[in-house]
Amino acid sequence: MATKVVLDFEKPLFELEEKLNEMRVCLKQSSGEHNLSETESLSREIEVLESKVDALRHAIYKNLTRWQKVQLARHPERPFTLDYIYMMMQDFVELSGDRHYGDDKALIGGFARIEDEESDFSQTVMVIGHQKGRDTKSNLYRNFGMSQPEGYRKALRLMKLAEKFNKPVVTLIDTPGAYPGIKAEELGQAEAIARNLFEMAGLRVPVICVIIGEGASGGAIGIGVGNRILMAENAWYSVISPESCSSILWRSWKFKEQAAEALRLTAEDLLEQKIVDRIIPEPLGGAHHDPEKMADTVKSLLVEELRMLLEKNPDDLVNERIEKFAAMGVWNEEE
Template sequence: MRTYLDFEKPIADLEARLTETKKLAQHSGVDVSDAVDVLEQSIDKLRREIFENLTRWQRVQLSRHPDRPYTLDYISLMCDQFIELHGDRTVRDDPAMVGGFCDIDGQTVMIIGQQKGRNTKQRQHRNFGMPNPEGYRKALRLMQMAEKFRKPIITFIDTPGAFPGLEAEERGQGEAIARNLRDMMTLKVPVICIVIGEGASGGALGIGIGDRVMMLENTWYSVISPENCSTILWRSWDYKEQAAEAMKLTARDMKDAGLVDGIIEEPVGGAHNDHQGMAQILKSVILATLDELNALSPQERINQRIDKFCSMGVVLE
């Protein structure tokens, strides 16, 4: 059963009418093809109108949509084969961070990404997509393995943040993320980072240093979530919509600020409305970007990567 957000309710009402009309035709044998065509056109038009005029907060809601495809969904839809690799060789395996070698149209790549769950049991198992230090150490281990075998790296970012628990801090959460930032900067293989959902704080940045950093159309990338920003500034979550507008955290905002390299358009109605279509779009973008990066030497990629991130922000002396 599909889940509809508040601003999608008009679409839900029309789709319910469409379903009832089709059921009526099945039971009565009456030809309702004209009515079905009108309703389908109305749904398509309404969907386009709604999704062309989304607020920043609505895009944040879409990035968290429970039906939105996650890392393993994209892997299953894009890859011919996938061999998942586990463990950081120090503490344990972190289910919130997944990764392994896979084939995309005959090209072997290392895919690493944060993974959320579909139901309560899965969410607990995946820790709601919030990696512990061992998750980031596993990610770095897999990146170094990819570099050893000269395979490109693709990272999928989708996390509300690194896990903030006491045990995570005791095991060196900050150090693990900082090490990833340093070592990803000098990887010799092509690195593509894509925000597929939420991109929150250092939890996202821990696998977000690449030659190309891109965002799906209905995602966000920021140092803090709108709710937490609202709590800090107004002592209440009630101002999260105002916070989202002030933070300028959407894909378009990030592109305009020069913080990401590109925006990947989603199918009409959002990625949650068409998993297969979104996966095909993502696959074509990844392959085209890899062709572009493979034309550069390792040192050229490293130099461009360092220059790109060092040019971000404002420095006053």
């Protein structure tokens, strides 16, 4: 059985939950022994402790710092792109290769169908996203979710294919950044990302981008130009990671928490700055506490957004997308 990953700020809650579980085991044993007085006393203690656990859980997760949200976004048990695809969609057909150099396993994509029986909605989409691994072996296979140039060129090929068949594009963003290796630079990493930005701006089909975990730098924006940008409550999205920012400004990673505060990289920050359009609420404690509930929430919002965008003509989709990104970062200086 895999060891549960507990973040530093979760340790007090974890310790209380462990104690609560031990008491429940004791209650079950005492119930079997028919010791009524001991059972009643233990039941009351458990009720009190349950209240304390619930109060502490809300106190922790409703008051997270920006750095703590970065930690949650990186949680290894958090659902990744393939998890969302299989929980939200049907008939996923993965498409491989960029038709130039190779196939990047850190960035996957293909056609899938998203359905909502309640509203009688069914739509084939091209879904594309970064894919991380769960352990050392799978992380090496997926290059830790860091795509190389062939990954972005594959993504562009798939988006153009979606445009050809008039199918919406849905991207799931979760990467610590584009791969910064020498080989990636030799193969044109910057050009591949820049080309995606240019081509995505002009796609004549609806494009919805969903930041499900980490959204770092060009690695994220390489599949992040959309009509609508949704962001998970505990995800982060920034031009640079807190550690790298700290390293540049303070010559040390020790100031990553201060850097996270200064970068204003949370969903609430970015909604206020009009960089994202909508925040996707997560189960208390993060998406990994109830992946199926999280996937249902993402699916319902995707269906809602798709319904709205599918009613628009291609020219409006392109113009709105360009205007949306052109307005980012605009500010006026008063005399």
